[in-house]
Structure formats: C-alpha cells, structure tokens
Amino acid sequence: MSETEVVTAPRPLLLGDGRPAVAAWSLDPGMLHLNHGSFGAVPLVAQHRQNELRAEMERAPVVWFPQLPDRLAATRAEIAGHLRVEAADLALVPNASAGASVVYAALAARPGQDIVVTDHGYGAVTMGAERLARRWGGRVRTARVPLAADAEQAYRAVMDEVDDRCALVVLDQITSATARRLPVERIGAELARRGVTLLVDGAHAPGILPAPLEGLVCDAWVGNLHKWGCAPRGTAALVARGPLREHLHPLIDSWSAAEPFPHRFDQQGTVDATGPLAAPTALDFVERTWGWETARRYMDELADYGAGVIGDSFAGPAGPVERVDVGMPVPGMRLVRLPEGLGATRVAADALRDRATVELGAEAAFTSFDGIGYLRLSAHVYNTPADYDRFAETCVPVIEDWARQARAGG
CATH class of the missing domain: 3.40.640.10 (Type I PLP-dependent aspartate aminotransferase-like (Major domain))
Incomplete structure (x- = not known):
C-alpha cells in the first residue's frame, strides 16, 4: 500500500437486534479469528x-x-x-x-x-x-x-x-x-x-x-x-x-x-x-440476515482494510510495503508479504500458523509461494476492522522479532 492510499474501515455488520455479527457464532472471544478460509466457522443457528x-x-x-x-x-x-x-x-x-x-x-x-x-x-x-x-x-x-x-x-x-x-x-x-x-x-x-x-x-x-x-x-x-x-x-x-x-x-x-x-x-x-x-x-x-451480495462486499472491503493496516505495520522505518499483486484478485482474500526469513516453505508456513495460535492467540493463515512467505487474510462477516488493528498492534511486532531471530539463525 502506498503512502497516498488510504483505505477506509468499513462499518461492521450487525445482527437484526443490533448485536455484533460475531454474536451469531461460538468463536472464542479470547482469540483473533483471521483465517475463515481454511476451515470456516459454523453459525450457531x-x-x-x-x-x-x-x-x-x-x-x-x-x-x-x-x-x-x-x-x-x-x-x-x-x-x-x-x-x-x-x-x-x-x-x-x-x-x-x-x-x-x-x-x-x-x-x-x-x-x-x-x-x-x-x-x-x-x-x-x-x-x-x-x-x-x-x-x-x-x-x-x-x-x-x-x-x-x-x-x-x-x-x-x-x-x-x-x-x-x-x-x-x-x-x-x-x-x-x-x-x-x-x-x-x-x-x-x-x-x-x-x-x-x-x-x-x-x-x-x-x-x-x-x-x-x-x-x-x-x-x-x-x-x-x-x-x-x-x-x-x-x-x-x-x-x-x-x-x-x-x-x-x-x-x-x-x-x-x-x-x-x-x-x-x-x-x-x-x-x-x-x-x-x-x-x-x-x-x-447469511442471505436472510445481510444478503450474500452485501456480505461479499463487506468481506472484500474489510480484507482490503486489513491488508493495508497490517502491511503498513510490517513496513517499519523503511516506509510502507507494496501491496501484493496477485493479478486476478478475489473478494474477501488478500496477501501480505511476511518479513524475510519467515514462512518461505509450506512446512515453515504451517509451523508459523501453529506458533501464532499458541503464542499470539491468533488464528491466521501463513502460506508460501515461490520461496516467499505470506500472511493470507480471509475475512468473513463476523470480522471487524478492530480485529486487524489488534493484529497489527500486538502481533506484528512479535512476528517481526521472530523474523529477526530467524535471520540471525536463532
């Protein structure tokens, strides 16, 4: 994301009674759930x-x-x-x-x-x-x-x-x-x-x-x-x-x-x-509560926001990182490039996923392609901009420290 690009945070979706959308799921509120795309999440109904x-x-x-x-x-x-x-x-x-x-x-x-x-x-x-x-x-x-x-x-x-x-x-x-x-x-x-x-x-x-x-x-x-x-x-x-x-x-x-x-x-x-x-x-x-068209639009706007916030937080003193160009993007999914030294192979990316759940309390998808590690964001209706703000503020500094340790061989 360039310095001139500003992505506005979308307004979180609500249930018909005014509660946040996540209230319709049984997800652990103590964890960040930023990886809907791997195994999904089943609503309570x-x-x-x-x-x-x-x-x-x-x-x-x-x-x-x-x-x-x-x-x-x-x-x-x-x-x-x-x-x-x-x-x-x-x-x-x-x-x-x-x-x-x-x-x-x-x-x-x-x-x-x-x-x-x-x-x-x-x-x-x-x-x-x-x-x-x-x-x-x-x-x-x-x-x-x-x-x-x-x-x-x-x-x-x-x-x-x-x-x-x-x-x-x-x-x-x-x-x-x-x-x-x-x-x-x-x-x-x-x-x-x-x-x-x-x-x-x-x-x-x-x-x-x-x-x-x-x-x-x-x-x-x-x-x-x-x-x-x-x-x-x-x-x-x-x-x-x-x-x-x-x-x-x-x-x-x-x-x-x-x-x-x-x-x-x-x-x-x-x-x-x-x-x-x-x-x-x-x-x-989903259709009855928000409509799938609205849900897809929200998921896409939210993934875009998340990629910007997290990508910028990974930038550090060198300035903002470039957005990852995937050629033919899809709604609700984005890639953020990881710091050098992390997730360069599938095995390494899976290990990073497991470490993030234990040490960061975050369910996130880490992937690799052509020797480069990525954080794959996959948003759903129960996610909010605050989820990505929290990941950027609390998880990214730790991940960057993991990367420094990996580059140092420690």
Missing part, C-alpha cells in the same frame, strides 16, 4: 440445526437411514439453488479433495498420458493427480503461473503445457495459498475444443462467487460449502454436466450404487449426513 438432526437420527436410526436419500435429494436442490446450478447436476461429497478423488477414480486409463496442474494448486489435490499419473504411466506437468499474472498471462502459462500427451488438466478456480483467480472459463472453453478433460477445484468459490459455474465449461467442478458458505464441515458439492458424470461414483459403495448420477451419492452406508442437511440453514442465515 446451523450448529443447533445439526444437533437437532443428530438427536433425530439417534432417537430412531432405523427410521432415519432409509429416509435419508430422499432428504439428501431435497437438500441438494436447496444447495443447487445457492450455487445457481441444476440439482440434477450436483452430488454431495465430504469435501473438495474427496470430490477430486471421485473424478480421478472415474477416469478411464490413459496409458502414457500426462496431467497438467499449476504451481498454485492445492497440495492434496495435486497429490491425487500424481497418483493417477503413476497409474497411467505418465507424469504431472506443472504450469508456472507468476503470482502477478493477469488473465492472459495465466491462460498462456497453462495452455503452453497442454499438448497431444495431455489428457487431464486440474485447475483451481480460486487458489488457496495465493488467494487469486485463474481464468478457468477461457481455459475450459479451449480444452473442450481440444477434447481435454478439465477438473476445476472450486474449493473456495461457494460464497465468494455468486455463481461459480456461470460461463464455465468443465467436466467436473468441486466446491466446499464449509468455507465461505459457513456450512458444517463435511459438506461439499461435485457438479458434473457432461458424459463423465455417468462414470462418477461415491467413494463408498452402498445400496444406491445402481442409481444414476447424482442419486447414487445420496446413500453411503451409515455416514453421518447431518452436516449437509444443515448446510442450507447456514447459507440461508
């Missing part, structure tokens, strides 16, 4: 709904489980409405990584063929692609997309890796470590023209993007509802519209295995499905 559903399940399990497929089908329809897709195209899976695993398992063997990912890809999904490539006797090729690449540069970086040996491309719609978009719509259209399969990892998209599949051509898309959608964990969507959908099967074979997609996903043994069943309660709560 959805927690209560899930508890009611669990109590119903335990009162009469023999009644509950035979009725479950119909109830999940109805829930899928509600979730599809929020994502603006057809219910017939949407299956429920535990998380985006599980959805990716479903896709990998469904693809026919393509001996000697390659898979293209990017250096922004989510590690677990990339590991699944590597396992699939080993099965095929091919390899995973990584498209290097500069952090500041615009849509054209990112498109070229990916498509330069796609040749006649490429059978599958796996792309993040919104990248986890680097908090940016990739031009999946344009890439998807070109891959479809070439007959190359595309899996889009939209883990962060539900809630951040109003219609994440609008204008997107892909063979499969996966997205988490427990992140920005605030649903109970274990709730994600797998959307498939083309021929691949008939080959997609849940990771657990059960009595609905012979049903068509997506109904075969509505019954998976004795899995506790109360999380997905309570998901519409969380999505509806």
Whole structure:
C-alpha cells in the first residue's frame, strides 16, 4: 500500500437486534479469528440445526437411514439453488479433495498420458493427480503461473503445457495459498475444443462467487460449502454436466450404487449426513440476515482494510510495503508479504500458523509461494476492522522479532 492510499474501515455488520455479527457464532472471544478460509466457522443457528438432526437420527436410526436419500435429494436442490446450478447436476461429497478423488477414480486409463496442474494448486489435490499419473504411466506437468499474472498471462502459462500427451488438466478456480483467480472459463472453453478433460477445484468459490459455474465449461467442478458458505464441515458439492458424470461414483459403495448420477451419492452406508442437511440453514442465515451480495462486499472491503493496516505495520522505518499483486484478485482474500526469513516453505508456513495460535492467540493463515512467505487474510462477516488493528498492534511486532531471530539463525 502506498503512502497516498488510504483505505477506509468499513462499518461492521450487525445482527437484526443490533448485536455484533460475531454474536451469531461460538468463536472464542479470547482469540483473533483471521483465517475463515481454511476451515470456516459454523453459525450457531446451523450448529443447533445439526444437533437437532443428530438427536433425530439417534432417537430412531432405523427410521432415519432409509429416509435419508430422499432428504439428501431435497437438500441438494436447496444447495443447487445457492450455487445457481441444476440439482440434477450436483452430488454431495465430504469435501473438495474427496470430490477430486471421485473424478480421478472415474477416469478411464490413459496409458502414457500426462496431467497438467499449476504451481498454485492445492497440495492434496495435486497429490491425487500424481497418483493417477503413476497409474497411467505418465507424469504431472506443472504450469508456472507468476503470482502477478493477469488473465492472459495465466491462460498462456497453462495452455503452453497442454499438448497431444495431455489428457487431464486440474485447475483451481480460486487458489488457496495465493488467494487469486485463474481464468478457468477461457481455459475450459479451449480444452473442450481440444477434447481435454478439465477438473476445476472450486474449493473456495461457494460464497465468494455468486455463481461459480456461470460461463464455465468443465467436466467436473468441486466446491466446499464449509468455507465461505459457513456450512458444517463435511459438506461439499461435485457438479458434473457432461458424459463423465455417468462414470462418477461415491467413494463408498452402498445400496444406491445402481442409481444414476447424482442419486447414487445420496446413500453411503451409515455416514453421518447431518452436516449437509444443515448446510442450507447456514447459507440461508447469511442471505436472510445481510444478503450474500452485501456480505461479499463487506468481506472484500474489510480484507482490503486489513491488508493495508497490517502491511503498513510490517513496513517499519523503511516506509510502507507494496501491496501484493496477485493479478486476478478475489473478494474477501488478500496477501501480505511476511518479513524475510519467515514462512518461505509450506512446512515453515504451517509451523508459523501453529506458533501464532499458541503464542499470539491468533488464528491466521501463513502460506508460501515461490520461496516467499505470506500472511493470507480471509475475512468473513463476523470480522471487524478492530480485529486487524489488534493484529497489527500486538502481533506484528512479535512476528517481526521472530523474523529477526530467524535471520540471525536463532
């Protein structure tokens, strides 16, 4: 952020009765919660709904489980409405990584063929692609997309890796470590023209993007509802519209295995499905209380404010640090560069995250890209400007001291 740039703090969101938004959650008030994007946070109304559903399940399990497929089908329809897709195209899976695993398992063997990912890809999904490539006797090729690449540069970086040996491309719609978009719509259209399969990892998209599949051509898309959608964990969507959908099967074979997609996903043994069943309660709560459009605008303004306040506090006597340019930014997420010596690898960034929770009382996301450590801010409606002011005042000086110790080898 430059010295002439001033970002105004947005007015905190309130509940209908005038209480602060955070009162609708059960978050520990003694901690700073600045990392909604990793594991989400479930509002009390959805927690209560899930508890009611669990109590119903335990009162009469023999009644509950035979009725479950119909109830999940109805829930899928509600979730599809929020994502603006057809219910017939949407299956429920535990998380985006599980959805990716479903896709990998469904693809026919393509001996000697390659898979293209990017250096922004989510590690677990990339590991699944590597396992699939080993099965095929091919390899995973990584498209290097500069952090500041615009849509054209990112498109070229990916498509330069796609040749006649490429059978599958796996792309993040919104990248986890680097908090940016990739031009999946344009890439998807070109891959479809070439007959190359595309899996889009939209883990962060539900809630951040109003219609994440609008204008997107892909063979499969996966997205988490427990992140920005605030649903109970274990709730994600797998959307498939083309021929691949008939080959997609849940990771657990059960009595609905012979049903068509997506109904075969509505019954998976004795899995506790109360999380997905309570998901519409969380999505509806945000819509009813503030409206998703208002919520997204607030989250974006707040993340912008937080990046400015924290970035300036990291500057020290050398002057303000430059804002991190991610080329294709997304609402509600920002990167702040860490002092040299901190978080340069994924392992180091994870260790910093764990240390911050213990020593600073702050839940924050520390990430790395291309050998540089970052603080990744991901705001939600329960956050306020005061959260970022507090982090800047109390946490940044300690983090800077950690960096001095690291550079000194201590």
